[in-house]
Amino acid sequence: MGPHVIKQWLSGPASSSAATGATKPLRPQSGSSVVSAGELDNGPARTRPSRLSAEDDAKLVFGTVFSLRNMVRKLGGPDDHFISYRTGQYKLHYYETPTNLKFVMLTDIKTNNLRMVLHQIYVSLYVEFGVSSITIYVVKNPLSRRYLEAIALLFIDIVVAVEHPGGEGVANELFEMGLESFIVCPQFYPPSGKG
Amino acid sequence: MLDTDKAQNPRVVFALIIINKAGGLIYQRDFHEGLTKLSVNDYLILAGTFHGIHAITARLMPRPLAPPPPQKPTGIEVLESDAFRLQCFQTLTGTKFLLFTEPHQTNADVVLRRVYELYADYVMKNPFYQSEMPIRCEAFDRHLGSYVKSRQ
Numbered sequence: 001m002g003p004h005v006i007k008q009w010l011s012g013p014a015s016s017s018a019a020t021g022a023t024k025p026l027r028p029q030s031g032s033s034v035v036s037a038g039e040l041d042n043g044p045a046r047t048r049p050s051r052l053s054a055e056d057d058a059k060l061v062f063g064t065v066f067s068l069r070n071m072v073r074k075l076g077g078p079d080d081h082f083i084s085y086r087t088g089q090y091k092l093h094y095y096e097t098p099t100n101l102k103f104v105m106l107t108d109i110k111t112n113n114l115r116m117v118l119h120q121i122y123v124s125l126y127v128e129f130g131v132s133s134i135t136i137y138v139v140k141n142p143l144s145r146r147y148l149e150a151i152a153l154l155f156i157d158i159v160v161a162v163e164h165p166g167g168e169g170v171a172n173e174l175f176e177m178g179l180e181s182f183i184v185c186p187q188f189y190p191p192s193g194k195g
Numbered sequence: 196m197l198d199t200d201k202a203q204n205p206r207v208v209f210a211l212i213i214i215n216k217a218g219g220l221i222y223q224r225d226f227h228e229g230l231t232k233l234s235v236n237d238y239l240i241l242a243g244t245f246h247g248i249h250a251i252t253a254r255l256m257p258r259p260l261a262p263p264p265p266q267k268p269t270g271i272e273v274l275e276s277d278a279f280r281l282q283c284f285q286t287l288t289g290t291k292f293l294l295f296t297e298p299h300q301t302n303a304d305v306v307l308r309r310v311y312e313l314y315a316d317y318v319m320k321n322p323f324y325q326s327e328m329p330i331r332c333e334a335f336d337r338h339l340g341s342y343v344k345s346r347q
Contacts, residue, residue, distance in 0.1 A: 067247075071241060075241075076278035076279055082275075083277065084275050086272055088266070
């Protein structure tokens with residue numbers, strides 16, 4: 001079970017001041033990279049080169065999430081799901097689909113449970129824009145079911161990772177645009193003022 | 196504390212784990228069923244893993260849009276899952292207290308503070324206790340047990 005596609009978004013402060021409507025803009029995403037990461041602060045340890053590259057950040061995040069997931073599974077039983085963790089500075093939300101695709105979102109501390117939101121992103125945006133381009137491919141090939149699933153997953157990975165190769169790039173841009181409007185929209189911010 | 200309050204807010208503590216500043220497990224105790232029983236080896240591995248993850252998460256910080264907060268970045272403080280909630284308290288000396296409770300517990304930090312007090316009283320002040328070594332203080336066990344059981 002190796003790393004499949006990891007999507008990582010860094011959203012701005014999602015505090016309860018959504019009423020003001022003044023949300024900071026999302027950092028620009030490079031439309032087609034596997035990890036659309038913003039910049040992560042390396043913290044006070046500046047002895048090494050000042051900032052880790054986006055890829056290193058992604059690897060760190062993946063490693064952390066993977067280890068935490070295994071830890072939770074060991075402690076809570078094989079059906080337990082790791083939902084989120086919070087540090088003093090940020091909160092990380094995690095959602096894993098039945099196909100081992102992992103969604104990770106980092107927000108500020110005050111945000112409540114975003115698991116449903118990540119699920120929504122997966123269902124409405126990713127599946128719609130990321131997968132629709134491959135359904136035709138899958139149906140046309142009379143292969144065995146397992147092979148089909150493997151191919152489908154592989155294709156999804158490729159669709160997201162390749163840089164604007166003609167047709168596939170369009171689906172990916174749609175996904176990114178849809179995602180941005182979904183996240184920046186004020187209704188996104190759950191009312192975190194309660195409890 | 197009212198009885199209705201007790202009924203509505205579950206206050207079950209599943210387990211407590213204490214990790215020394217090098218990442219080694221020095222105390223582990225189950226109070227209530229709820230977590231899978233693991234072997235001692237597994238707990239040792241868990242403690243080491245958590246120690247590493249705690250360090251990584253302190254570094255892995257999104258660039259703050261506001262001016263950076265004045266205090267040092269901290270590692271994981273709370274971890275939530277479907278079956279349990281993990282609250283981590285790190286002392287100034289690097290010792291970590293991990294408290295496993297029910298998922299919707301609201302006062303885990305109060306319990307942790309009290310555990311820290313008991314640790315300071317019955318472990319640190321014990322002249323036969325060696326720093327960073329596994330905790331084998333009978334008074335600590337006793338007081339901890341009575342405190343946790345009285346809250347459930």
